[in-house]
Amino acid sequence: MRNDPASAATAILHRVGGPANITSVAHCMTRLRLTLADPTAVDEEGLRALPGVLGVVSDGPTRQIVLGPGVVDEVTQEVAARVGATGRTGSAEAGLKARGPFRTALRRVANVFVPLIPALIGCGVLAGLNGLLLNTGRLPALTPALSAIASAFLAVIAVFVGHNTAREFGGTPVLGGAVAAVVVYPGVAKVTVFGTHLAPGQGGVLGALAAALLATRVEKWVRGRVPGALDVLLTPTATVLVSGLVTLYGLMYAAGAVATAIGTAADWLLATTGAAAGLLLGGLFLPLVMLGLHQALIPIHTTLIEQQGYTVLLPLLAMAGAGQVGAALAVYVRTRHDVSLPTASLRATIRSALPAGLLGVGEPLIYGVSLPLGRPFLTACAGGAAGGAFVGFFAMLGTKVGATAIGPSGWALFPLLTGNRGVGPAAAIYAGGLLTAYAVGFAATYLFGLPRGPVWRHRRDAMPGRVVPPA
Numbered sequence: 001m002r003n004d005p006a007s008a009a010t011a012i013l014h015r016v017g018g019p020a021n022i023t024s025v026a027h028c029m030t031r032l033r034l035t036l037a038d039p040t041a042v043d044e045e046g047l048r049a050l051p052g053v054l055g056v057v058s059d060g061p062t063r064q065i066v067l068g069p070g071v072v073d074e075v076t077q078e079v080a081a082r083v084g085a086t087g088r089t090g091s092a093e094a095g096l097k098a099r100g101p102f103r104t105a106l107r108r109v110a111n112v113f114v115p116l117i118p119a120l121i122g123c124g125v126l127a128g129l130n131g132l133l134l135n136t137g138r139l140p141a142l143t144p145a146l147s148a149i150a151s152a153f154l155a156v157i158a159v160f161v162g163h164n165t166a167r168e169f170g171g172t173p174v175l176g177g178a179v180a181a182v183v184v185y186p187g188v189a190k191v192t193v194f195g196t197h198l199a200p201g202q203g204g205v206l207g208a209l210a211a212a213l214l215a216t217r218v219e220k221w222v223r224g225r226v227p228g229a230l231d232v233l234l235t236p237t238a239t240v241l242v243s244g245l246v247t248l249y250g251l252m253y254a255a256g257a258v259a260t261a262i263g264t265a266a267d268w269l270l271a272t273t274g275a276a277a278g279l280l281l282g283g284l285f286l287p288l289v290m291l292g293l294h295q296a297l298i299p300i301h302t303t304l305i306e307q308q309g310y311t312v313l314l315p316l317l318a319m320a321g322a323g324q325v326g327a328a329l330a331v332y333v334r335t336r337h338d339v340s341l342p343t344a345s346l347r348a349t350i351r352s353a354l355p356a357g358l359l360g361v362g363e364p365l366i367y368g369v370s371l372p373l374g375r376p377f378l379t380a381c382a383g384g385a386a387g388g389a390f391v392g393f394f395a396m397l398g399t400k401v402g403a404t405a406i407g408p409s410g411w412a413l414f415p416l417l418t419g420n421r422g423v424g425p426a427a428a429i430y431a432g433g434l435l436t437a438y439a440v441g442f443a444a445t446y447l448f449g450l451p452r453g454p455v456w457r458h459r460r461d462a463m464p465g466r467v468v469p470p471a
Contacts, residue, residue, distance in 0.1 A: 005071070009078030011050050016063060017041030019083045023061075027076040028114045028295065029407065030363050031057075032065040034079070039063075054353075055367020057291065059103070066363040068356060103293075110295035112164045112209065113302065117407045119153050119160075120302070124405020124416045126150035131418065154306065158183045158201070158208035165209055171216030175236055179215040179243040180208035183252060193253050203255030204306040205299055210251045215243040262300060263307045270312055270400060274392035278316045282388020282437070283381045285320035290366055301406045310402025310418050312395070315430050316388045318409030319437045321362040323383025325410075326441025327376045327449060328354060328365050334450050360409030379449040383441020391433040401426045401433075410434070 013019055016034055024035040036042065039061050047063070048056050052071065057064035067075055127150040133143050162180020167173040182188065188198045203210075219239040226234045269277045288294040297313070304311040332350045335343045346369065353364035370377040391401055403416045411434075419426030 005074035005078045008050070008052060008067075008071075008075045009082065012047065012053075012065060012075070013079060013082060015043040015047040015050070022079075022083045025076060025080045025083050026111065026114075027072045028110075029117065030054075030066055030068055030072055030361055032067055032072055032076050032079065034063050034065070036061050036063065054364045055371070059107075059291075062107075066367055068364060069361055106293055106296040108168050109209075109299060111168050112161060113205075113298040114295055115164060116157065116160055116302075117298075120305075120405045121407040121416075123150045123153045124305075124403070124407075127404045128415050128418065128423075132423065135423070155201075156181075156184055157205060157302070157306075161205045161208040162212035162215070165212035166216050169213060169216045171212070171219050172236070172239075175219060175239050176212035176215050178240055179211045179247060182244050182247050183207045183211060188248065188252070191248055193249055198248065198252055199256075201306070203252040204259050205302045206259055207247065207252050207255030209299070210255055211243060211247040214246055214251070215239050218242050259303050259307060262303050266304060266312055270392060270395035271398075272396070274394070274396035275389045276392070278319070278388030278390070278392025278395070279385045280388070281313065281316045281392075282319035282323070283385030285317045286324065286362070286366065286377070286381050286384060289320070289362055290371065298406060304402075305404065305406070308402070310404050311406065312400050312402045314403040314406055314409065315401040315413065315417070315426075315433070316391055318360060318413055318430075319387030319391065319433050320381070320384035321357060321360050321410050322387050322434045322437030323385070323441035324362050324365045324370060324380040325354065325357045326383045326438040326443075327380035327445040328357065328369050329438070330379075330442045330445035330449060331369060331373065331376055334446060358410050359412040373450070376445050376449040379444035380441050382444045383437045383439075386440035387433040387437025390436040391429055394429045399425050399429060401429050 012032070013022075016022065016036060017038060021037050021041050022034050023037050024033075026033045039058075042063060044056065044058070047053060047065065052067060053065060054068060055066040057066070126146055130143055130146040130150055133139050133146070158180045159177045163173045163177035165171075165180075166176025183203055184201050186200045188200055188202070191198045219235060222235045222238045223231060285294065288297075294317075297317075301311040301314060304313065328350050332347055335347055349368040350365075353368055357365045365380075366377070370380050395401070398420075400420045401417065402419050403413055404418055405416050408416070413430070414427060417423060417426045417430055419429075
């Protein structure tokens with residue numbers, strides 16, 4: 001599929017009801033997300049059977065088609081080009097509401113932050129490299145430049161959050177960015193609220209999100225009430241003025257309190273219940289990934305990075321992917337003497353998906369291996385829980401492991417690691433967590449995750465060529 005994204009796009013569109021059935025197109029690091037006017041027009045089995053499709057998640061009117069990193073960018077461009085030429089518009093809002101308010105809110109917040117992940121990764125890696133150079137005293141002439149490059153995006157991330165928020169919720173993106181820029185403008189230090197001066201950046205991305213949401217509501221209200229001839233003058237002026245004042249005298253203060261509470265809660269959680277918290281987070285993260293809800297955590301990660309310079313949650317959650325790798329290896333070992341065609345195909349899937357799994361991209365193993373087999377998905381969660389408990393235990397002892405950016409996990413997270421006691425201890429604890437998750441995921445799957453005897457059997461009611469896992 002990677003070699004021919006045009007053919008992949010054609011095949012996908014054919015099985016989702018054609019371009020006219022698509023109301024919106026988006027993607028994250030591994031998934032093509034299509035919002036459909038008529039979800040019943042989708043050929044679910046045909047879509048899942050396409051070469052290169054690693055899984056399909058049905059979420060109301062949305063289909064999340066797992067294609068993997070790199071591939072998804074190329075296929076999304078092809079799909080978007082064809083939908084832009086012939087697809088419907090205007091019904092995406094109704095499609096979102098069909099999911100229910102809670103899931104709609106989570107999805108929309110994710111849509112605001114997911115486009116920012118590439119910049120967060122790039123700047124995070126550079127921040128880690130700069131920290132390494134500073135600690136070793138090398139290239140002193142280069143480190144100030146690297147520091148500026150790595151820090152600039154986070155310094156103005158509020159503007160990007162505001163822009164994306166307004167676009168997602170139907171406002172004018174540049175007005176959302178303009179109001180959110182108030183949060184990071186140095187001049188707010190001269191503004192006094194509740195007897196104290198505001199601090200530039202107070203409230204962070206949460207304040208920017210709230211400011212842009214308000215700006216969108218104000219813009220729509222004003223636009224519906226001013227004469228058309230004055231709209232171009234009055235609407236943006238009123239939007240920026242009203243939203244800006246409310247942001248300064250209310251939202252920044254409130255969002256700052258929430259952001260501080262998030263940081264305090266994360267520190268308390270790890271310091272007092274680190275092992276239990278790690279076990280819970282590492283064990284439950286795979287189901288969140290399966291449902292596509294893991295991206296709702298991005299604002300929390302971003303808030304922690306703004307406050308503390310790193311997020312302590314990501315290394316814990318990354319253990320879930322390591323448990324998945326251990327489970328997949330156990331399946332591969334257990335099936336080495338089974339020469340049937342279904343098992344050979346399964347082993348080929350594991351071989352192709354393991355490199356991505358080691359680098360923290362878990363969907364290929366989820367949808368290609370553990371979830372179809374059933375029990376290995378649960379034993380993979382057990383491995384993730386064990387790895388999370390390992391990392392959380394050391395947090396209780398006073399050594400925190402954090403990531404300077406969000407996005408990658410697995411071995412790809414090492415360049416982003418840091419902590420309250422430096423890079424070395426953080427990397428050692430994280431590596432120990434990975435090995436623990438691998439070992440427990442492997443052992444649990446080898447002993448309890450698969451039936452004795454042949455792994456696969458066929459049922460009479462199975463579709464031609466479809467492999468049915470044991471009940």
